[in-house]
Amino acid sequence: QSVLTQPPSASGTPGQRVTISCSGGSSDIGSHYVFWYQQLPGTAPRLLIYRSDQRPSGVPDRFSGSKSGTSASLAISGLRSEDEADYYCAAWDDSLGDVIFGGGTKLTVL
Amino acid sequence: EVQLLESGGGLVQPGGSLRLSCAASGSTFRTYAMTWVRQAPGKGLEWVSSISSSASTTYYPYSVKGRFSISRDNSKNTLFLQMNSLRAEDTAVYYCATAIYNSGWYPFDSWGQGTLVTVSS
Numbered sequence: 001q002s003v004l005t006q007p008p009s010a011s012g013t014p015g016q017r018v019t020i021s022c023s024g025g026s027s028d029i030g031s032h033y034v035f036w037y038q039q040l041p042g043t044a045p046r047l048l049i050y051r052s053d054q055r056p057s058g059v060p061d062r063f064s065g066s067k068s069g070t071s072a073s074l075a076i077s078g079l080r081s082e083d084e085a086d087y088y089c090a091a092w093d094d095s096l097g098d099v100i101f102g103g104g105t106k107l108t109v110l
Numbered sequence: 111e112v113q114l115l116e117s118g119g120g121l122v123q124p125g126g127s128l129r130l131s132c133a134a135s136g137s138t139f140r141t142y143a144m145t146w147v148r149q150a151p152g153k154g155l156e157w158v159s160s161i162s163s164s165a166s167t168t169y170y171p172y173s174v175k176g177r178f179s180i181s182r183d184n185s186k187n188t189l190f191l192q193m194n195s196l197r198a199e200d201t202a203v204y205y206c207a208t209a210i211y212n213s214g215w216y217p218f219d220s221w222g223q224g225t226l227v228t229v230s231s
Contacts, residue, residue, distance in 0.1 A: 045205070101155040
């Protein structure tokens, strides 16, 4: 059972903007940065967002991250078919002393 | 960016041991902290272990502490994960990745393709 809660699924049509939420608590998201990862089918994960809202080089600016209180969000604008993937949030948890991941959200592009 | 390639996965009996390797390309490996992350079949990601660039500090979650040991050989551009007392719940694809520190060690911008470890009798 993940400490960070994500919706199991999300969907959108091409060109649409979708948002994926990640809910935590005061000991994790409330106190620390959030990271987001994308995992395309059959491949290794890839870093999308670090330090809550920073994009690594090579990640399109269609992807953006935000954090407020004990929740975080990943937004994808101009949705494309190649965005169909699993998305995971992660944050340090003071109580566990671990980096914890959300359960993942499967994004379907309709 | 560094290229990473894991090896050493396979089938092992409960209670057995396995050593994973992660070979890195380029001369910058020694400058990166590194981490192992795993993914059980059909499940999400789980942090397994991290090590500083100089190997002076290592980190483990409670789930593997005392059973797993991370190390590195910067002269050979290689990261290792020694796994002992393996359990069925350790069955997963194991990924190595560069790491960045923000209160904890997070996998960062270079990942290997993963190696499958299956613990079963």
